[in-house]
Amino acid sequence: MQRLLRRARERFSTAARRGLLVAFEGPDGSGKTTQRKLFKTWLEAEGYSVVTTKWNGSELIKPIIKTRKSIHALSPEEFSLLHSADFRHRVEQDVLPALWDGKVVIADRFLFTGLARDVARGLDLDWVLKLYQPLLWPDLVFYFAVSPATSSRRISATRVPRFYEAGQDITDLDDPVESYKRFVARVIREYESLALIFNFITVDAEQSIGEQHRKIRQLFREGERRPWSDWNADAVAEWLALAGRRS
Amino acid sequence: MRSAPALIAVEGVNAAALLASAREALAGVDRRRRSGVSHWDASGIFGDLAAAEDSAGRPSPRTILLLYAADLAFRIRWEIRPLLDDGKSVVAAPYVATAIAFGRAAGISPRWLEDLFTFAPAPAESRLAESTARVGRGRRGFVEFSCELMSGSLNGISRGELVETTAAYLRTALGRRARIVNA
Numbered sequence: 001m002q003r004l005l006r007r008a009r010e011r012f013s014t015a016a017r018r019g020l021l022v023a024f025e026g027p028d029g030s031g032k033t034t035q036r037k038l039f040k041t042w043l044e045a046e047g048y049s050v051v052t053t054k055w056n057g058s059e060l061i062k063p064i065i066k067t068r069k070s071i072h073a074l075s076p077e078e079f080s081l082l083h084s085a086d087f088r089h090r091v092e093q094d095v096l097p098a099l100w101d102g103k104v105v106i107a108d109r110f111l112f113t114g115l116a117r118d119v120a121r122g123l124d125l126d127w128v129l130k131l132y133q134p135l136l137w138p139d140l141v142f143y144f145a146v147s148p149a150t151s152s153r154r155i156s157a158t159r160v161p162r163f164y165e166a167g168q169d170i171t172d173l174d175d176p177v178e179s180y181k182r183f184v185a186r187v188i189r190e191y192e193s194l195a196l197i198f199n200f201i202t203v204d205a206e207q208s209i210g211e212q213h214r215k216i217r218q219l220f221r222e223g224e225r226r227p228w229s230d231w232n233a234d235a236v237a238e239w240l241a242l243a244g245r246r247s
Numbered sequence: 248m249r250s251a252p253a254l255i256a257v258e259g260v261n262a263a264a265l266l267a268s269a270r271e272a273l274a275g276v277d278r279r280r281r282s283g284v285s286h287w288d289a290s291g292i293f294g295d296l297a298a299a300e301d302s303a304g305r306p307s308p309r310t311i312l313l314l315y316a317a318d319l320a321f322r323i324r325w326e327i328r329p330l331l332d333d334g335k336s337v338v339a340a341p342y343v344a345t346a347i348a349f350g351r352a353a354g355i356s357p358r359w360l361e362d363l364f365t366f367a368p369a370p371a372e373s374r375l376a377e378s379t380a381r382v383g384r385g386r387r388g389f390v391e392f393s394c395e396l397m398s399g400s401l402n403g404i405s406r407g408e409l410v411e412t413t414a415a416y417l418r419t420a421l422g423r424r425a426r427i428v429n430a
Contacts, residue, residue, distance in 0.1 A: 060303035085313035
């Protein structure tokens with residue numbers, strides 16, 4: 001393991017060789033997906049090689065979660081554990097290989113989504129955080145801050161929130177819109193705590209799309225060469241150990 | 248003969264031995280308290296995993312353990328707690344120690360493994376289902392299934408080595424306090 005840790009540090013402590021991990025976080029309706037797409041287009045125009053990873057997007061685990069969500073069969077613990085499994089699989093299959101190859105990885109939601117939602121469902125933050133260990137820390141986390149009222153208005157304008165998205169598993173409310181309003185207020189409260197603890201870059205998501213995009217470009221330029229977090233060494237070493245990768 | 252309602256964990260790497268030991272454990276419970284056995288993959292998560300396309304990628308030991316924990320949370324919610332609440336004794340085969348032993352064999356830190364399963368109630372009794380028979384190659388139990396998936400990965404460790412290391416960790420963890428049953 002010491003040998004693998006050394007290899008991980010050698011690769012990632014050299015700014016020119018390592019990739020960059022940028023996470024877009026925020027509640028539903030905060031406009032982060034729009035910004036993520038604009039950001040990706042801009043990065044590619046600037047000559048970066050870009051990979052996108054989406055929450056609950058692993059080819060292996062997503063179908064397992066989808067089936068159980070459709071029949072409303074998940075308890076908060078099961079919901080949390082399955083999403084952390086999905087996350088781990090994407091980290092190993094998509095995120096770390098791309099970072100190792102020097103690419104920019106844009107994460108449309110990262111582990112903080114799990115933390116905010118699971119704690120809003122009543123789970124213990126410490127337990128949930130451990131599910132995501134060994135931690136892989138993004139170089140930048142953009143947090144798209146909106147009020148619960150704005151999030152609810154934007155979501156309700158386009159569709160009826162789905163059962164778990166609306167938090168109906170814990171609010172016991174039959175009306176998905178009312179349940180969403182209550183649940184998203186809890187999620188935003190957790191996000192705001194996480195933003196302070198983990199030093200997110202907060203973007204005012206009530207601003208115009210163009211204004212937000214300009215700010216993201218500027219913040220990316222200022223922050224892209226931050227030193228690599230050594231906390232990531234364990235995650236990289238464990239990945240290297242799987243099938244003797246990158247030998 | 249056990250007369251108070253209790254959770255009995257039967258641990259082991261061989262599915263056939265687990266089943267035989269679980270039946271034996273259940274037979275030792277007072278008839279009025281006797282209920283059933285909670286088996287691995289009651290939630291069907293691993294059945295779905297086995298049906299996935301190869302292109303979806305192979306899960307790592309840590310991913311497998313998160314899925315095992317999700318399955319166990321399901322078993323506790325729908326099988327184990329309701330029976331205990333109803334005054335019955337229930338056998339869980341396998342339970343937490345088997346998963347922890349698999350994780351140790353795969354090189355995962357014991358601290359992370361212990362933390363993962365803090366939601367699971369402690370069993371009143373643990374049994375170790377030892378088997379003199381070779382572990383089958385079929386995907387019949389958690390350890391068999393998981394070691395088959397891991398074969399060739401983890402720096403080239405073979406399926407058989409992983410099974411043996413899991414069994415060794417399990418014997419170390421439970422050996423002194425568990426009732427050992429040869430099936």
